[in-house]
Amino acid sequence: MTAPKPVLLVDGSSWLHRAFNALPPLSTKNGEPTGALFGVLNMLRRLLADYRPDYLAVVFDAPGKTFRHDLFTAYKAQRPPLDPQLIQQIQPLHDCVRALGLPLLQVAGVEADDVIGTLTQQATERGFSVLIVSGDKDLTQLVGEKVRMLDTMKNVVTDVAGVEQKFGVPPALMVDWLALVGDTADNIPGVPGVGAVTAAKWLRQHGSLDALMAGAADISGKIGDKLRAGLAQLPLSRQLATLDCQVPLPLAFEGLRPTPPDTAALRMLYQRYEFRAWLRELAVEAPERISTAPDTTALEQPTPNSAVATDDGPTTYEIILEQVAFDGWLGRLQTADLFAFDTETTSLNYLEAQIVGVSFAISPRQAAYVPLAHDYPGAPDQLNREQILERLRSLLEDPARPKLGQNLKYDSHVLANHGIALNGIRHDTLLQSYVLDSTARHDLDSLAERHLNLRTIHFEDVAGKGAKQLTFNQVSLEQAGPYAAEDADVTLRLHHCLWPNVEREPGLRWLYEEIEIPLIAVLTAMERVGVQVDAAHLRQQSSELAKRIWELEQQAYELAGERFNLASPKQLQAILFERMRLPAGKKTATGQTSTAEDVLQELALTYPLPRVILEHRTLSKLKSTYTDRLPEQIQRRTGRVHTSYHQAVTSTGRLSSSDPNLQNIPIRTLEGRRIRQAFVPEAGWVMLAADYSQIELRIMAHLSDDPGLLSAFRTGADVHRATAAEVFGVDLAAVSAEQRRSAKAINFGLIYGMSPFGLAQQLGIERSAARDYVERYFARYPRVKVYMEETRRQAAERGYVETVFGRRLYLPDIRSRNAQRRQAAERAAINAPMQGTAADIIKRAMLGVDRWLRESSFPARMLMQVHDELVFEVAEAKADQAEECIRAVMVGAADLRVPLEVDVGIGANWDEAH
Structure with a gap:
């Protein structure tokens, strides 16, 4: 007997807000906003296609106050009023949901979560399983043997074990956990200073909030003082967080069965909101x-x-x-x-x-x-x-x-x-x-x-x-x-x-026909050739890395005062931020204190344990990804390693690779260079590496048409030294190593949209000094600033930027209401034309070199493409000739306002050649 399908309970209000903040602000030609409306309907249609439910409800918050406002007048008081463009999309969404034949529920005086809780209880009492479609942590208290949650934004299904893994407590304790932690979004007080980890630890130790409150006198330290100070408000916080699962509903459970769509109503709605693809779908009267x-x-x-x-x-x-x-x-x-x-x-x-x-x-x-x-x-x-x-x-x-x-x-x-x-x-x-x-x-x-x-x-x-x-x-x-x-x-x-x-689009057609389609054959040939690696060399390095990783673990245990799993973010949070009380940085999406690499790097400037953790992570990743894995990836038939190059992954047009990923082998560390030493040619051949020199800076000079930058590259000057001379107002000969380092950071930082704050962090100087450097840079290279401002403006108008060769790089967040996303998109708008043009140039170089190799039958093979570098295997007797020809082809891959330069190296392995 087939098990009944789960009852789907969709948190429509949560979907609407998330779609409004995540998606571009689309509108009709008459200016009616449609971005959130389209996003929710698209997710809803996909949900229906995937699950084809027998019972479903789309639940929305009703306007007006709820019983929680009576309990606590400050409930949600800090929330700003709804954006008018969001308000405009609420009723159209309701109309579309009803026209689709889907039951829609709004109950005055309670929230959508309470209605979902009531429906969940009714469904499980009838023997149904339930899938709550939401990412709201308040609803995790409902998860149980027959109840799961689906976050369609992340495509993650959460069961009982998933709740406990994410929050540290089972669903039955989530209300207690919420009471302790509080909720800034809803203005639920919680206990100030008590975070997610501490709350979970206490509840696991005591078993419930009531037991914790009864034993509050035994909690030592400042955190215990905070708990005792907050005891009076905890019952209210718990009451605010608890869902009401006995809400009187305006329809019986059988009313949750979807009905056939109202095609005429849908047609009118889709016409009004200009959902043309869905309109065409309505024209199809029967499934194929x-x-x-x-x-x-x-x-x-x-x-x-x-x-x-x-x-x-x-x-x-x-x-x-x-x-x-x-x-x-x-x-x-x-x-x-x-x-x-x-x-x-x-x-x-x-x-x-x-x-x-x-x-x-x-x-x-x-x-x-x-x-x-x-x-x-x-x-x-x-x-x-x-x-x-x-x-x-x-x-x-x-x-x-x-x-x-x-x-x-x-x-x-x-x-x-x-x-x-x-x-x-x-x-x-x-x-x-x-x-x-x-x-x-x-x-x-x-x-x-x-x-x-x-x-x-x-x-x-x-x-x-x-x-x-x-x-x-x-x-x-x-x-x-x-x-x-x-x-x-x-x-x-x-x-x-x-x-x-x-x-x-002539530019796109040229890009497609002259670069991307011909490149298929080039990449196929490279992949089939593969590259030879020295397995014995890698196994020896793995052994040495294992020893160093063990030493770092012992050092970490000593610094922490106890043994712990260095790879566990949860245990690391407890060690660094609870036990050792190091200053906490940013939070994760789940509200946990982050142990991400950038957080640890900042802490490592002052504290030894984060430094040890970072080195341990780096070496562990190198060992598992490369020194252990590469020997296993040698094909028995060819005796070589064969990566897969992907043309359609990165947003900028650059190639990526996998199995193994050749793009991420470090070049600036001893361990990374030793891995590169394992990439070797066959007997009688040598490795040749050809790398574009400062290609993105040259593209910046070309795009900005700045006389100062153009002059530096055209005269063959050291561009970082030349920039230092301009910024610091000294003669070229007088530029110090420190000044050149600062100028290099400015040159590359501006390409990646670095702010004065980021520059100050990188150089270890005051923010005012970094701002002064940037201002001097723009004073010396004014066309660079003009180019950057013009690029931002055009990106906001068109939604995309272009490379020199016409590749379009779309920026979905360039008009985002979220300032952080919008600023990130603006930084990408500056950098993308340079990265994308560099990607186009090296692809053209690959096509040119491949053509030369085929037409000349030259004893050389193109093995790898890594960032701005091409790596070859060349017959040793022909190495000098190969260097000359490959350099000529790569230099001729683009005609910019400044000359391209290619550094070529030859050696017994990849590291020596580079």
Whole structure:
């Protein structure tokens, strides 16, 4: 018997406030605000698609005071009045929720939390489980065996264990915990000076607030005095924090069943608030069906959950098991102007993955899956994999036959594993989405939901999750066929949606066609070559690191006066801020005192234990990530390590890498350099590293067109020394090492939007002196300041900035009402064009070097791209010639107002070369 679905209780007021503060201030052409309205409805639609509840309530706070105001007149008194733009969106949201057919509850005199508490009790008494959709800690007191909380903003589900892990007490003690800690948002007093950790410790020791109050006389120290001073107000604080779960409700429990949407009302609302994609969805009168063609296995497939079409016509997905059906598709592919192609495989590891099947689409809503290696018990006979791939070879290898895919770099690897070189990559929807908006998510499922209003069949839907997840060859054709065919179909439909947007912007089209698409082949080649590492060297370093880490642990125990887990933030909080009473810094999102790296770095300037903790963290991470892990990542077949480069992850256009991440190996520490020493060439070859010199400063000079900066770079001067001479008003020859260090901090700090306060911290000087340095800098380089101010202004107007090559870098928080987010976006607006242009330049350099290597058959291989550096393996006898040619190509990758410079090093390992 199937268990009943959980009752969903949505904290609508919490969602509305969070969406209003988190999302951009969208508005209609008539100026009506819609950002929070859109955000809440989007989350609500996704929730309905994911859970399809039988019972649901969307609960809002009613206007006016509640019974808590009668108990405590200062309750929530410190809250500012609601923003008028938020108020304008409340009634439209209520109208939309009701039009969707969803029960909406508001009860005067109580809060939404009390209504949710009452509904939770009613549901559990009827044997239902409950999912409370909220991130509000006040509701954690309701969590129990049948009650969980879902925070959709963080995609986190919290159960009893989760509450205890997060707050240090079980749900049954959360009211007592809230009473002790208080709540500044609601103005619940609490006990001044008692934080989350202390409150949890006391409650665990005493078992309840009542027992703690009874034993308050035994609590020693100043904290005990604070508890005793606050005893009188604790009962009131607990009463304010306790939810009323006996609220009389205006509808019976059966009234929580959703009803069919009011399409006419929704259409009017979506038209008024300009939700065009949802309007198009309303035009679809019936959900799409997925079936197979009569001449295949004729396996009827269910519709994917909440799949909603944006274009008309039936969907037909074929599972091809017969040669005649394959021949028909092959003929159509050979004459198609463009076709979408996808592989299904045994593994995500691109070097190990073997093809299980291939799928194709030529026209929207028509796709085919050719299973080739499903081997589960009872699997039907399939076409021979080797024969089918050989039939496809000429088509896939023909550069004149345009192909389309989603992340075709992976498919290129998989085909290469079977001896096929994929050519003719014309389009990749992953990269189309990336050049349109690098800050978005670019996976197929997210793109389909965002651009097609379609919830695709997810891999977990057919293969399961966790330890029991199947590999694709074990998935039945009844499930595998629609999933695989849909991948090709959705990719084609996304292309029809995204490509016109790229095509109409000449700069974006050039970036896509001249940089991103050609780079797929370059990155594929680099990944397949890999890089050789000295496993023995790394194991020796691991042994030495283990010894040093143990020594640091002993030193930390001695400084703390007790043993503790150095990797536990909770234990570290207790040691540093409760036992040793070090000055606390910022708080975490859960209200805990932070032990983040920047907090410890500030404390380390004065106290020894934080210094030890920081070194322990650094060495432990190096050991686990690199010296232990790299030897395990050596491929047995190649004897080398093969990273994965990602084109569509960073917002600035820079490449990132994983498994292993080559971008984060330190270069300024001895331990980091020793790891780099393990990267070695094959016998008879050397390592060559080519690194752009001060490229972002040169880009700043180009963008700002400042005469002073331009002159420094054009004359080949030491730009930091030249800046020091300008800022401090001394001759170049008289610049001291300290002055040059300060000028370097200013040069690079301004690129990253550093304030005078940040500069003062970095240089260890007074803030007034740092402000004076910045003012002098701008006086000497006035065009830099003009450029920065103009960039901020344009970013606020357009919502994005651009690189020299036209890459757009969107800044979602540039108009945020939250000053901290807005200022961070403004700093990013200054830096992003420089980082993004540097990313474009090194990608152009990679394309140029790859072209030279292929055309000249030069004995060299491009191995790695790390920040502004390219690393090669070169035949030793040709090293000098390689240095000359690689430098020339990299210098010529961009034509700026100042010359590019490239530092080239050659050595027996990466560290020596750099």
